[in-house]
Amino acid sequence: MKFKDKHRFVRSNMKKNKTRVWMTILASTIGCAFLIMLASIGFAIHKTAVDDVMSFRMVNEILIHKDSGEITEKDVKNLEQIKGVEAVTRKKFTPANQLSIGEYYTYANVMSAHMPSEEKAGFELEKGRMPKNENEIVVGYHFAKELRKDMPENFVEGLSEEDAQKKMNELSYDGDLLNTTLAYHIKVDNPEIKADASVKTLEVKIVGIRKKPAREWAVDASVFITEDLHNQVIKILAELDPQAEFADSYEEVKVFTASADDVKEVTEKIENLDYQTYSIIKELKKMNVYFTLFKAGLIFIGAIAVLIASIGIFNTMTMAVTERSQDIGIMKAIGATPKTIKGIFLLESGYIGLWGVGLGTLLAYIISYAVNFVLPIIMEQFVGEKAPEGFMISYIPWSLTAIAVTICMSVTLISGWRPAAKATTVDVLKALRRDV
Amino acid sequence: MISVKKLSYAFKIGKKGKENIVPVLHDINLHIERGEIVAIVGRSGSGKSTLLNLISGFIQPEVGSISIDHTQVSGFSETDWADFRLNHLGFIFQSFQLIPSMTAFENVEFPLVLKGVGEQERKQTTIEMLRRVGLESFIHHYPSELSGGQQQRVSIARALILNPPLLLADEPTGSLDSENEKELLSFIKELNKEYGITFLIITHDHEVASIAHRKVEIIDGSLREGRMLHEVQR
Structure with a gap:
């Protein structure tokens, strides 16, 4: 018997018991949708956690630490020679950090960076270019906002926190900083040195503004200077305060691989050279184990609903066999x-399962979309707080759909197997009610 | 066509281990030639239907052998029997045994579907067969919408659709009135004469037995050969 004919025969049989078949399909639909929805909560929490971790760091980034001492230029050269390494970024935090333009000033997080490596590692600019000369700098996207005038007395008195913040913004610099020259005040904090001898000022030009951080709430007001400028600043500080000591090591060294796939191999090589490493892949690996167990638990609970639905399929098919003996x-x-x-x-139970899985998956997607859309609105309305950016209650990746479809179809076929096997044992003579 | 040798059969009645053995057939030997119409007659409970069920493969013999069309069928598996029935045997039952949820067309077409014949060829063959049994205007009727005689004709059409060399009929006229009975018997004679189909008919009706070339009587599980048709007629 050809499949096409079996299909036609089964369809015609199913049509004869529409109500019973549709009720069974409904049970399968609910079971399948429940499984997907329940597991989708686990998948959503996992995704949110992973996205959160990844929003701060790049996947191909390996943070380097050295227990046995400071990381110097020699170490950087060693790291750069490892196969698979795309770039080694290194930063030194510069002690002098006051910058001003006219009456606006700020104390920023100033650090030197090796600009060619930063470019290779994916340092992105909102506008402008990377520094080429010693007195050129790049500032963070929010740097201008942090450049403020002195606050007059009683400026924010009596205002709520939110209103005070708004009013403070009136003090911020609101012009375009690109190609603007700032005064960089290099000052030592030694009370033994006279005030006029403790400061020296350099002029620096902003040639680039760093790209806005991906996270809405993140504030980037840092200042990136060239290594040459850093050396000059250290030299000036040493002149101003000969007793002061300044380390010549890197505070933050990161290795970037060409792709995420290389991270594991490069990490092993770096660790063999007696460095400690920390990468997002390592962190995610630990996190994934925990979340995989959590998701498996949810899928297991969801599968119970599918099992209950399968009892319906078993009953329907057993009745079908009895009726059609x-x-x-x-x-x-x-x-x-x-x-x-x-x-x-088997085809009949398979079709019931297929309809159940199809409708269940569709229903799960609709509920998932609705929950993700409606719940933040409800939260804002009743709790008065906005849901965090990128927050998801339910997330259905294709892998979850594949797992759910496999579980539901397997359970369906198993539950339909026994009635189908029973059908083959129907005694012809008894069925024909013949006088033997 | 059919060769039954030393066939014995007994029913086991009761729970397993405590069964009562009820002998039904004892040392049956029967040989039917191609193109013959053979009637098996006997009283109720004599074992004539059991013999037909053994020849049809619905029950399996424990002693003796059966061969049909030079094929040793005793010992066949269920699947082998299914294939053999589809390709070699046609059945006419007393209560027609049509599938109630299928139309006359679908019932007749079903053996072709099982055989995997293409849709176009199936349609053509089925309509032709229904025309042959005079039911071309009832193709979309369900069995419940047909008279007893019409249902039996659908059943015959289904039995003939794959051109089997052997037709097994169990009380074929049992549910028919005398007019339909006559019509059916003349149709059986016509099929035998025109197409050489072999018929094995189980009946207790002398009218039915009268069309057979040979009459075989079963008395208390043993077979007694009857007179040939021409002898009866003479």
């Missing part, structure tokens, strides 16, 4: 093989 007997008498009969009933 005479038809089965006639079919066997004419020449239908046990394989054909089993195939027909």
Whole structure:
């Protein structure tokens, strides 16, 4: 019997018991949707956690630490020679950090960077270019906002925190900083040195503004200077305060690989050179183990609903076999093989399962979308707080859909197997009610 | 066509281990030639239907052998029997045994579907067969919408659709009135004469037995060969 004919035969049988078949499909739909929805909560929490971790660091980034001492230029050269390393970024924090333009000033987080490596590692600019000369700098996207005039007395008195913040913004620099020259005040904090001898000022030009951080709430007001400028600042500080000591090591060294796939191999090589490493891949690996167990638990609980639905399929198919035992007997008498009969009933339970899985998956996607759309609104309305950016309650990746479809279809076929096998054992003579 | 040798059969009645053995057939030997119409007659409970069920493969013999069309069928698996029935045997039952949820067309077409014949060829063959049994205007009727005689004709059409060399009929006229009975018997004679189909008919009706070339009587599980048709007629 051809598949097309089996399909037609099964469809015609299913049509005869529409209500019963649709109720069974409904049970499968609910079971499947429940499984996907429950697991989707686990997937959403996992995704949110991973996104959160990844929003701060890049996947191909390896943070380097050295227990046995400071990381120097020699170490950087060693790291750069490892196969698979795309760039080694290194930063030194510069002690002098006051910058001003006219009456606006700020104390920023100033650090030197090796600009060619930063470019290779994916340092992105909102506008402008990377520094080429010693007195050129790049500032963070929010640097201008942090450049403020002195606050007059009683400026924010009596205002709420929110209003005070708004009013403070009036003090911020609101012009375009690109190609603007700032005064960089290099000052030592030694009370033994006279005030006029403790400060020296350099002029620096902003040639680039760093790209806005991906996170809405993140504030980037840092200042990136060249290594040459850093050396000059250290030299000036040493002149101003000969007793002061300044380390010549890197405070932050990161290795960037060409792709995320290289991270594992490069990490191993770096660790063999007696460095300690920390990468997002390492962190995610630990996190993934925990979340995989959590998701497996949710899938297991969800599968119970599918099992309950499968009892419905088992009942429906058992009733179908009992009701059609005479038809089965006639079919066997004419020449239908046990394989054909089993195939027909398995196909019928398979179709019930397929409809259930199809509708269940669709329903799960609709509920998932609705929950993610509606719940933040409800939260804002009733709790008065906005949901964090990128927050998800339910997330259905294709892998979850594949897992759910596999579980539901397997359970469906298992529950339909016994009735189908029972159909093959129908006694022809009993079915035909013949006088033997 | 059919060769039954030393066939014995007994029913086991009761729970497993405590079964009562009820002998039904004892040392049956029967040989039917191609193109013959053979009637098996006997009283109720004599074992005539059991013999037909053994020849049809619905029950398996424990002693003796059966061969049909030079094929040793005793010992066949269920799948082998299904294939053999589809390709070699046609059945006409007393209560027609049509699938109630299928139309006359679908019932007749079903053996072709099982055999995997293409849709176009199936349609053509089925309509032709229904025309042959005079039911071309009832193709979309369900069995419940047909008279007893019409249902039996659908059943015959289904039995003939794959051109089997052997037709097994169990009380074929049992549910028919005398007019339909006559019509059916003349149709059987016509099929035998025109197409050489072999018929094995189980009946207790002398009218039915009268069309057979040979009459075989079963008395208390043993077979007694009857007179040939021409002898009866003479």
